[in-house]
Amino acid sequence: MDYYFSIIMPAFNARKFIKESIESVIHQTYSHWELIVIDDNSIDDTFSIASDFAKVDSRIKVFHNDTNMGVSHSRNRGIKQAQGNFLAFLDSDDIWYPNKLAVQQQLIQSHPGRPIYFSSYEVINDHSLSTSKSFLAPSEVSYSDLLKSNSIGCLTSIINREIVNEPSFSEIGHEDYQLWLSILRNGASAISTADVLAGYRVHAGGLSYNKVKAAHWRWLIYYKYEKLGFLRSAAFFIIYFYTSLKKQWS
Numbered sequence: 001m002d003y004y005f006s007i008i009m010p011a012f013n014a015r016k017f018i019k020e021s022i023e024s025v026i027h028q029t030y031s032h033w034e035l036i037v038i039d040d041n042s043i044d045d046t047f048s049i050a051s052d053f054a055k056v057d058s059r060i061k062v063f064h065n066d067t068n069m070g071v072s073h074s075r076n077r078g079i080k081q082a083q084g085n086f087l088a089f090l091d092s093d094d095i096w097y098p099n100k101l102a103v104q105q106q107l108i109q110s111h112p113g114r115p116i117y118f119s120s121y122e123v124i125n126d127h128s129l130s131t132s133k134s135f136l137a138p139s140e141v142s143y144s145d146l147l148k149s150n151s152i153g154c155l156t157s158i159i160n161r162e163i164v165n166e167p168s169f170s171e172i173g174h175e176d177y178q179l180w181l182s183i184l185r186n187g188a189s190a191i192s193t194a195d196v197l198a199g200y201r202v203h204a205g206g207l208s209y210n211k212v213k214a215a216h217w218r219w220l221i222y223y224k225y226e227k228l229g230f231l232r233s234a235a236f237f238i239i240y241f242y243t244s245l246k247k248q249w250s
Helices: 018-026 046-056 069-081 099-110 144-148 174-182 210-224 228-247
Strands: 006-010 033-039 060-062 087-088 116-124 129-137 158-160 190-201
Touching: 018 033, 018 046, 033 069, 033 144, 033 174, 046 060, 060 069, 069 174, 087 174, 099 116, 099 158, 099 190, 116 174, 129 190, 144 174, 144 228, 174 190, 174 210, 210 228
Parallel strands: 006 033, 006 087, 033 060, 116 190
Antiparallel strands: 087 158, 116 129, 116 158
């Protein structure tokens, strides 16, 4: 089987970190990939930085949104351009470690037919140094597991297009979480490796984590998108709230 990865990278005013993010893809030990950068109408030189890479590496393609459309629209546009049979996602301030695709290619080969593959990752700072905080991936995740906790980090996720032909991110907060739920809703499960394969950047210029908004989005996903009903939505929301408190104080 041919393993060809299409990597989708939305970018908005990302000049500070996008060079390092793109280089982390170029330095992959597994080389059969394409990188699709969607510049979301940045007002800095994000587009020109990405375009410079595309001039010297034909695997990199850069597109520009005429207006600022948001991360979901940008990822969906990238998916429409993708030629690979596997989709991967990397935001323009995060990084992959060199063996990321190689390890996951082996995971796919040994566990074919899964809709989603993912891995563990760690939190890094502005200088790409580890903060000693890691998110260890469970070996397998079902729909019911995912309702309790979103253990699939978008920067490590890979979607199998032979199982999920044209995935689409909804225009909501926690859009990746809602997509994973929609894919696993039919009884399939996602599988992972415990290897730490990526760095998720937390930095001063990043989007602030608003816990009230996050809670609101979580409730909408349970109640409106997953249609769990009030009582089941409330039960899973309590689990989510309790888990969030444990993470905060751990």
